[in-house]
Amino acid sequence: xxxxxxxxxxxxxxxxRNPGEVEFYNAVDEVLHSLIxxxxxxxxxIEAAILDRIVxxxxxxxxxxxxxxxxxxxxxxxxxxxxxxxxxxPYKGGLRFHPTVxxxxxxxxxxxxxxxxxxxxxxxxxxxxxxxxDPKGKSDAEVMxxxxxxxxxxxxxxxxxxxxxxxxxxxxAREIGYMYGMYRKLSNSSSQGILTGKPLTFGGSLGRTPAxxxxxxxxxxxxxxxxxxxxxxxxxxxxGSGNVAIYAIEKAQQFGAKVVTCSDSGGYIYxxxxxxLAIVKQLKEVEARRIKDYLQFRPKAKYVEGSTNVWEIxxxxxxxxxxxxxxxxxxxxxxxxxGVKFVAEGANMxxxxxxxxxxxxxxxxFGPAKACNAxxxxxxxxxxxxxxxxxxxxxxxxxEKLQVIMKNIFAASKxxxxxxxxxxxLLAGANIxxxxxxxxxxxxxxII
Ligand SMILES: NC(=O)C1=CN([C@@H]2O[C@H](COP(=O)(O)OP(=O)(O)OC[C@H]3O[C@@H](n4cnc5c(N)ncnc54)[C@H](O)[C@@H]3O)[C@@H](O)[C@H]2O)C=CC1
Ligand SMILES: O=C(O)CCC(=O)C(=O)O
Numbered sequence: 001x002x003x004x005x006x007x008x009x010x011x012x013x014x015x016x017r018n019p020g021e022v023e024f025y026n027a028v029d030e031v032l033h034s035l036i037x038x039x040x041x042x043x044x045x046i047e048a049a050i051l052d053r054i055v056x057x058x059x060x061x062x063x064x065x066x067x068x069x070x071x072x073x074x075x076x077x078x079x080x081x082x083x084x085x086x087x088x089x090p091y092k093g094g095l096r097f098h099p100t101v102x103x104x105x106x107x108x109x110x111x112x113x114x115x116x117x118x119x120x121x122x123x124x125x126x127x128x129x130x131x132x133x134d135p136k137g138k139s140d141a142e143v144m145x146x147x148x149x150x151x152x153x154x155x156x157x158x159x160x161x162x163x164x165x166x167x168x169x170x171x172x173a174r175e176i177g178y179m180y181g182m183y184r185k186l187s188n189s190s191s192q193g194i195l196t197g198k199p200l201t202f203g204g205s206l207g208r209t210p211a212x213x214x215x216x217x218x219x220x221x222x223x224x225x226x227x228x229x230x231x232x233x234x235x236x237x238x239x240g241s242g243n244v245a246i247y248a249i250e251k252a253q254q255f256g257a258k259v260v261t262c263s264d265s266g267g268y269i270y271x272x273x274x275x276x277l278a279i280v281k282q283l284k285e286v287e288a289r290r291i292k293d294y295l296q297f298r299p300k301a302k303y304v305e306g307s308t309n310v311w312e313i314x315x316x317x318x319x320x321x322x323x324x325x326x327x328x329x330x331x332x333x334x335x336x337x338x339g340v341k342f343v344a345e346g347a348n349m350x351x352x353x354x355x356x357x358x359x360x361x362x363x364x365x366f367g368p369a370k371a372c373n374a375x376x377x378x379x380x381x382x383x384x385x386x387x388x389x390x391x392x393x394x395x396x397x398x399x400e401k402l403q404v405i406m407k408n409i410f411a412a413s414k415x416x417x418x419x420x421x422x423x424x425x426l427l428a429g430a431n432i433x434x435x436x437x438x439x440x441x442x443x444x445x446x447i448i
Contacts (some may be wrong), residue, residue, distance in 0.1 A: 002039075003043075005228065005415060007033060007039070010052055010055060011028065014055050021188060023105050027112055031431045035431060036437065038436065045439055048208070050443070053442065054114070054435075054438070057107065058085060060103070063078075064077075065146070067148075067149040070141060071416045077133045078131065079129070080101070080103060080106040080130055080131070081163070082106050082107055083127050084111060086125035087438050087441035087442045088118060088142055090162055091125045092113070092124035092127055092163070092164050092166075093113040093378075094109075094130075094165065094171065094197075095125040095128075095168055096129075096171065097169070099134050101132045102132065104356070105130075105399070107128075109275050110126055111126070112348055112349065112370050114126030115430070115435060115438070116370035116374045117381075118438050119371060119434045120381060121285040124377065128168075133150075136219075148179075148181075148182045152187070155183045158183075158195075159191075164193065164196060164380070164384060165196075166195060166376075173197060176195050176199070177198065177202075183195070194382040203393070205398060206398055208376075208379045208383055208398075210247035212346065212373050212376030213244050213245065213250065213251060213346065214247055214375060215406050216372050217251035217255065219371060219401050220342060220344040223367055223410070223426070224342065226365075230255070230256075231256055232256035233256060235317070236252050236317045236319060237311065237315035238261055238262050238275075238319045239262060239311075239321055239350075240282055240320075241262045241264050241284050246277065247279045248319055249280070250277055252319070253277065260272060261278055261310040262275055262310075263291060263308045263313075264284075264290060264308075264322075265308065267292055267307060268303070269291055269292075269294050269301055270302045270310070271300075271302075272301075276294075276298055280294065286435070291303075292305065308322065308326060311327055311334055311335050314339060316341050317340070317341070317343075317344070318340050318342070319346050320345055321350075322347055324349040325349065325350070327351040327355045332355035334360040336358065336362045341364050343365075343367065344372045345367060346373050350369065356368075366426060366427060366432075368430050375402050375405070375406055378405045407428070412429070412433040413426045413429035413433055414428040416430075417432075
């Protein structure tokens with residue numbers, strides 16, 4: 001069978017077997033189409049039904065999470081963990097707590113994680129999990145009880161050589177701490193490498209908190225260098241004001257860029273003079289307030305209520321760092337019209353398929369999520385290593401390793417793109433480079 005027909009056939013099966021799972025289908029669609037040149041050269045992969053196997057999770061766990069709020073009312077949420085592909089190492093990937101979480105979103109994130117983790121060069125398979133719990137407005141005690149309830153099921157399915165969860169949207173060091181406490185109690189084990197993104201006093205790694213945002217900037221630095229330029233004096237639009245956005249802004253500013261936007265689900269800030277990050281950190285990391293309160297400290301900035309479309313603001317570099325599908329075709333066209341030259345994805349799948357097509361058609365240099373935001377999971381891999389060795393590296397040691405990993409991911413993506421004669425197609429390059437390692441491991445492990 002020829003490679004193109006094979007890919008289209010697998011995609012039809014994915015659509016039929018996963019009805020209504022649009023996010024998952026789109027993630028698979030993007031990856032599979034970019035693998036056609038590889039399959040043309042390696043027909044043995046088609047014979048081994050490699051794509052049929054890679055699109056099917058090794059295991060999908062789905063469970064009830066009952067918990068009690070401060071008033072004594074009982075709530076029931078739905079928990080998920082997908083153990084997508086363990087060919088190159090234990091399943092690894094974050095947990096997302098957000099009301100929009102469903103099976104499709106967890107599967108798209110887990111599928112992406114397979115290739116992202118492979119790109120890091122570290123031995124980690126792909127997994128992801130989460131729950132449709134909404135942490136917004138919950139007391140600390142409610143968050144603790146919820147995390148304990150969630151872990152009282154999840155602990156049966158994880159292990160340092162099995163599956164190692166971490167944070168994602170709505171899950172930071174506080175939630176990881178509560179889940180670790182419950183894991184330790186239930187398992188009677190102080191195996192610290194069971195979760196990453198831990199607080200520093202029980203096995204957390206220096207450098208994990210800023211790793212995804214810093215990694216994104218290390219990656220785009222390579223893209224800019226490749227085109228003979230740098231971040232210095234560039235105008236940058238960032239979306240989000242969570243973990244990834246905050247540390248992307250911090251590192252971009254350190255490299256001399258002017259970051260003019262940030263957002264949350266309520267609206268966005270445009271600060272023409274440059275975002276004051278100390279205010280954002282205080283509002284979001286310390287006080288858990290809405291981004292519109294930024295105006296109380298910077299009255300000259302603008303706040304656009306009810307829109308998260310920071311992409312209407314002119315910029316040289318766009319860094320989506322909030323959530324999936326936040327740049328659609330219309331936003332992409334607006335960015336292009338306003339002169340954007342570089343787009344690098346901090347969030348997972350923030351650009352829709354037709355937005356990516358618009359960027360590529362317009363010659364915008366595009367950095368895909370699985371390459372650009374791999375710094376977070378890479379640092380988690382380094383945390384696992386430190387836990388296994390029972391020692392801690394300094395921030396500088398971790399950050400230096402992170403920089404090397406991000407440079408290597410850029411080089412691998414660029415080189416795979418060149419190999420297919422499409423030099424600037426980092427999307428295809430990252431998919432191919434991530435896939436080849438996993439496919440090789442799957443082939444050598446037989447039909448399992
Ligand atoms: N935390 C990590 O290490 C990694 C995170 N990511 C991805 O980065 C993105 C952001 O994650 P974090 O910063 O960790 O989460 P977070 O919970 O710290 O922040 C999420 C941010 O996105 C905004 N947001 C969420 N839903 C939104 C919506 N529907 N519309 C507009 N804004 C919305 C929130 O207001 C917040 O500013 C996600 O796509 C996540 O999967 C990717 C790799 C690693
Ligand atoms: O650090 C981790 O294991 C999780 C990172 C993650 O969820 C992601 O890369 O999207």
